[in-house]
Amino acid sequence: MTDPRPDALRPVRALQVAQERDWTLTVLDIDAAYKRYLAEGELWLPFCASCSRFLPAWISRCADHWDAGMEMAQVVGEFRLWSWVEYLRSYPLPVAVEAPYIVAAVDIEKGPRVHGFVLGPAAEIEGRGRGVPMLLDRERTKSLGTPVFKFASE
Numbered sequence: 530m531t532d533p534r535p536d537a538l539r540p541v542r543a544l545q546v547a548q549e550r551d552w553t554l555t556v557l558d559i560d561a562a563y564k565r566y567l568a569e570g571e572l573w574l575p576f577c578a579s580c581s582r583f584l585p586a587w588i589s590r591c592a593d594h595w596d597a598g599m600e601m602a603q604v605v606g607e608f609r610l611w612s613w614v615e616y617l618r619s620y621p622l623p624v625a626v627e628a629p630y631i632v633a634a635v636d637i638e639k640g641p642r643v644h645g646f647v648l649g650p651a652a653e654i655e656g657r658g659r660g661v662p663m664l665l666d667r668e669r670t671k672s673l674g675t676p677v678f679k680f681a682s683e
C-alpha cells in the first residue's frame with residue numbers, strides 16, 4: 530500500500546542527506562542503539578562531545594553544535610525525580626506491565642528529562658518531593674527493554 534501523504538518519503542530523504550554529509554549518527558541509528566542498550570539494562574543517549582550534553586533519543590544533532598561529532602554514550606550523573614503519574618487502568622503497551630503502574634519523568638544531570646516506569650506501589654512514591662535521587666533499575670530495564678527507575682535510597 531502506498532502512503533498517500535506528500536511527505537511520506539521525507540524520512541528516507543533525510544537518511545540519504547545524513548549519509549551524503551557523512552553525519553556520524555542518524556535518528557534510525559540512535560533508535561536502534563537506544564533499544565539495544567535498554568535490552569542490556571543500560572541507558573545510552575546521543576551525546577554532544579562539544580558541550581558534554583546528552584540529547585533525547587530522537588535527536589541526532591546538537592542544536593548549538595550542528596557540526597560537532599555526535600556519539601552514543603551511556604548516561605552518567607545524577608537522576609532526579611521531576612514528576613510522576615499512576616495509571617490505574619491498563620491499555621495496550623509494547624511492554625509487559627500491568628496496571629496499576631507509575632510513569633515518572635526523571636531529569637538526568639547533563640541532559641533531557643526522560644520517562645520511565647517506577648514499578649511498585651504508589652505509596653512508595655507518594656510524598657517524595659521533586660528532586661529525589663533516582664537510579665536506573667538495570668534488572669527491570671533489561672527485562673522490559675524500556676527505562677525503569679527506582680529510588681536511590683532503596
Ligand SMILES: [Zn+2]
Binds near residue numbers: 592593594
Ligand atoms: Zn552541543
